[in-house]
Amino acid sequence: MIIWFSGSGNSLSVARTLAEKTQDTLLHLNDAPAANLSGEKVIGLVYPTYSYDAPLKIKEMLGSIRFPKDAYLWIVVTGGSIGALLGMYLFRHKTQHRKFTLGVPAMP
Numbered sequence: 001m002i003i004w005f006s007g008s009g010n011s012l013s014v015a016r017t018l019a020e021k022t023q024d025t026l027l028h029l030n031d032a033p034a035a036n037l038s039g040e041k042v043i044g045l046v047y048p049t050y051s052y053d054a055p056l057k058i059k060e061m062l063g064s065i066r067f068p069k070d071a072y073l074w075i076v077v078t079g080g081s082i083g084a085l086l087g088m089y090l091f092r093h094k095t096q097h098r099k100f101t102l103g104v105p106a107m108p
Helices: 010-022 056-062 081-090 098-106
Strands: 002-004 026-028 042-048 072-078
Touching (some): 002 010, 010 042, 010 072
Parallel strands (some): 002 026, 002 042
C-alpha cells in the first residue's frame, strides 16, 4: 500500500512509479483514515516537503491513520526550491507577488 499526497503532481508521479515497480496499490491521503490497513505488512508514504517540513495536511492526517503495529513503514519525500522556481516562472505563477519572487529563490 502506498499512501500519497501531492500538491503539484510530482509526488503522485513518484507514487505511481513506485506502485508500478512494486506491484502495490495507491491510496490518496484523504482516504487513508477510513481505510482498513490491518492486513498491510508494508506501507509507504509519498509526499512533498515545503522548506524542510511536511505540509500541514500531512501532519494532521497522519495522526488519524491507524497503522498496524507490525507493518514496515517507509517514506519518500519529494521537493526542492529549484523546481518550484522553474515552475513559478515557466507557468507564470505567483511571479507578481514580492514574497514569492524573493522567498522561493532564498529557500534551501
